[in-house]
Amino acid sequence: MNARQQTIRILVVMLGLLVILLLAACNNPFKAKTANPDKPLEVPGSLSDASWDEIVADAQGKTVNIYMWGGSDAINRYIDDYMAPMVKQQYDVTLKRTPMNAPDFINKLQVEKQANKQEGVIDIIWINGENFLTAKQADILYGPFTNQLPNFNDYVDQNDPSILYDFGLATEGYEAPWGKVQFTFAYDSAKVANPPKTFEELLAWTKENPGRFTYPAVQDFTGSAFIRHVLYNETGGYEQYLKEDSTLGDTSKVWEYLNALKPNLWRNGTTYPENLAKLDQLFASGEVWITMGYNEARASNMITDGIFPETTRSFVMESGTIGNTHFLAIPFNAPQKAGALAVINALLSPEAQIAKYNPKQWGEGMAIDVNRLNDVDKQQIAAIDPGVATLPMDVLSKYRLPEISAKHVEQLNEEWLTNVAGR
Secondary structure, three states: OOHHHHHHHHHHHHHHHHHHHHHHHHOOOOOEOOOOOOOOEOOOOOHHHOOHHHHHHHHOOOEEEEEEOOOOHHHHHHHHHHHHHHHHHHHOOEEEEEEOOHHHHHHHHHHHHHOOOOOOOOOEEEEOOHHHHHHHHOOOEEOOOHHHOHHHHHHOOOOOHHHHEEOOEEOOOOOEEEEEEEEEEEEEOOOOOOOOOOHHHHHHHHHHOOOOOOOOOOOOHHHHHHHHHHHHHHOOOOHHHOOOOOOOOOOHHHHHHHHHHHHHOHHHHOOOOOOHHHHHHHHHOOOOOEEEEEOOOHHHHHHHOOOOOOOEEEEOOOOOEEEEEEEEEEEOOOOOHHHHHHHHHHHOOHHHHHHHHOOOOOOOEEOOOHHHOOHHHHHHHHOOOOOOOOOOHHHHHHOEEOOOOHHHHHHHHHHHHHHHHOO
16 A cells, blocks of 8 residues: 555545544534533533424433522412422423522622633523613623523514513513513502502602501612602603613602602601512501502412401502513523523413413413413413402503613612612
């Protein structure tokens, strides 16, 4: 054999080895196995190319950790007692819930990002609004991923502005919608015969009933939402804040109103409940007579749980209340991304969404488009009793208002600390 023939033979052998390596990689295109099957070494970028069957296969047998607000017994039960068994049966995935407020786990992920920690402990997070803005700016989210979810493609209205945008920020597939809620007030009808329907009436009512009303501090999501309603009411509506280049402008009337309210609040406004759970405790014990929160079915749920009195009812302001879509996302360093995709897909299934809509489970609006459901599912929805304290859907939709940009929310919260809490 001459030198030219030897060179050709070597090249043929090398080409053969390369083909063998490529074929081996194609047998499992989105991960390489390690000694520990619970810790797959994901090849960067390859999960986004995997088929749904491959994702489901990779999720099998894994534990998926979801970090979320834990202040509602009904929501916690829905995850622990309904969704966890469902994903175990459908995907052989163990779902574990960890209660933690969004700012805390967002901060944790930011620290891990700065430390270049490529494998964390969180697989799914429940976020929206300003936390999504922070997460996107800090580049701590995995995605885009929603177009890989069969139930997102089949049942979600992908042209719905409330799904395309989260507090004015494009979601771009980095979040999957989970539910829709609307801010409502709850009152004890045994103590409040005619609840206030305007913010002017609320101010007058607090003067007549000192100490019987308060709202959470703005560090809490509900407290922040309450002052946005005051912003809309005192500055001429929400429309001016929806423009891309809009600013908050002069907010002096907002602080003027809230400071007029302050002396008649619970404990004379010297302190505020740190979160909605604290406000609910005050309402349940009868210290205050009005509470509030996102989720139109919350009052009915609390009656069912025996926490709120059976005389609890709901109302919205005539100027409207804010509606909100909330989302699920996957951190950049989620150890079980395939498992997270499987769980989020299950959470968007008609079965899970209808169960969540039922007040016996959770009782909030669905993220999927009801028009895309079959007749059996629609009949199942029609048969659900929303609860004695839940306002009719037509009333809620009549008074539904949009959210404003997260940048305005953050600024408004900061100004409240100076102009109201600090005075």
